[in-house]
Amino acid sequence: MSVYPYKFEPVYKEKIWGGQALERLFGRDLPAGEKIGESWELADLPEGQSVVSNGPDAGKTLNSLLAEKADEILGPGVTTDEGRFPLLLKLLDANDILSLQVHPDEQSADELGPPAKFKTECWYVLESRDGYILKGVKPGIGEEDFRKAIAAEAKGENAFGDLLQRIDVSAGDFYHLPAGTVHALGPGVVLAEIQTPSYTTYRISDWGRGREVHVEQALKCIHFESAVEPPGADDNILVSTPWFVVRRVVLAEGRKELTAPRQARGGPEQRRRAAGACTAWMTLAGKGQITCTSVKEPVSVRSGDTVLLPAGINKPSLTVEEQITLLEVTIPKTES
Numbered sequence: 001m002s003v004y005p006y007k008f009e010p011v012y013k014e015k016i017w018g019g020q021a022l023e024r025l026f027g028r029d030l031p032a033g034e035k036i037g038e039s040w041e042l043a044d045l046p047e048g049q050s051v052v053s054n055g056p057d058a059g060k061t062l063n064s065l066l067a068e069k070a071d072e073i074l075g076p077g078v079t080t081d082e083g084r085f086p087l088l089l090k091l092l093d094a095n096d097i098l099s100l101q102v103h104p105d106e107q108s109a110d111e112l113g114p115p116a117k118f119k120t121e122c123w124y125v126l127e128s129r130d131g132y133i134l135k136g137v138k139p140g141i142g143e144e145d146f147r148k149a150i151a152a153e154a155k156g157e158n159a160f161g162d163l164l165q166r167i168d169v170s171a172g173d174f175y176h177l178p179a180g181t182v183h184a185l186g187p188g189v190v191l192a193e194i195q196t197p198s199y200t201t202y203r204i205s206d207w208g209r210g211r212e213v214h215v216e217q218a219l220k221c222i223h224f225e226s227a228v229e230p231p232g233a234d235d236n237i238l239v240s241t242p243w244f245v246v247r248r249v250v251l252a253e254g255r256k257e258l259t260a261p262r263q264a265r266g267g268p269e270q271r272r273r274a275a276g277a278c279t280a281w282m283t284l285a286g287k288g289q290i291t292c293t294s295v296k297e298p299v300s301v302r303s304g305d306t307v308l309l310p311a312g313i314n315k316p317s318l319t320v321e322e323q324i325t326l327l328e329v330t331i332p333k334t335e336s
């Protein structure tokens with residue numbers, strides 16, 4: 001076994017709505033003066049590739065790592081149809097509202113045809129300065145209301161406010177945005193985003209900033225009746241989907257073996273983990289060191305770091321030096 005806990009160089013993306021919060025919050029060395037809206041923490045896409053920053057595989061892209069040892073990395077998980085890593089993890093720093101948008105579910109993507117591709121995502125709020133999000137439509141709102149609002153907006157009116165659910169957010173809040181959910185991230189929010197690696201975004205409104213909108217495609221994708229989400233089986237599980245399972249985990253100081261499931265008491269998620277699921281950690285607070293038998297040097301983990309723990313990692317253990325809070329993202333076994 002040659003895999004070990006991987007850290008990667010962040011890929012920074014300048015956006016009109018970005019800022020420098022990641023430097024302030026996580027001590028990142030951001031390009032000076034640039035409005036950094038996104039940091040791609042774990043990415044395997046033509047538009048952004050994570051490059052390993054530690055250990056014997058330093059300098060390799062996530063894509064080449066997967067080409068060499070997909071089984072050891074993904075375990076029971078599988079790559080995308082294009083042979084790519086099946087998750088995209090980002091940090092976002094929004095200082096202005098992002099466009100109002102929607103992503104297709106599998107059925108809408110099929111109906112729209114290529115290049116439309118299914119996309120689902122979720123948000124964990126890291127900081128909110130009186131920030132808000134828009135998520136889903138208000139009860140009773142339908143396609144006709146959207147068409148009227150789009151027409152009104154073309155005349156310079158802002159007509160979407162009455163149609164959408166606005167939520168004031170705080171650090172620690174989690175929002176699942178299943179494919180088909182109309183959404184926009186508001187100003188004053190820094191968050192971690194976990195998503196399937198697809199670019200298919202249909203913009204409904206750019207709030208008068210003039211970027212292209214994709215009204216007809218968007219209307220085919222929007223779920224006007226928002227689904228009621230079943231309560232999680234386990235308090236720590238923020239969301240469990242066929243593509244990713246996200247848990248918030250707090251680890252007290254001390255040494256922990258990572259191969260043994262922390263909770264021995266059953267549940268499908270624990271069994272998956274015991275069987276060796278590919279896991280990514282997005283560290284929100286604290287610090288520690290991970291060791292395993294494949295590398296001599298321990299891998300440090302601290303606030304703001306994303307670490308990939310391959311499924312086939314050998315005897316990993318974690319020494320927590322300061323209580324760690326993290327988002328644990330696992331890739332479930334794909335049913336075939």
Ligand SMILES: [Zn+2]
Pocket residue numbers: 101103121183201
């Ligand atoms: Zn989105």
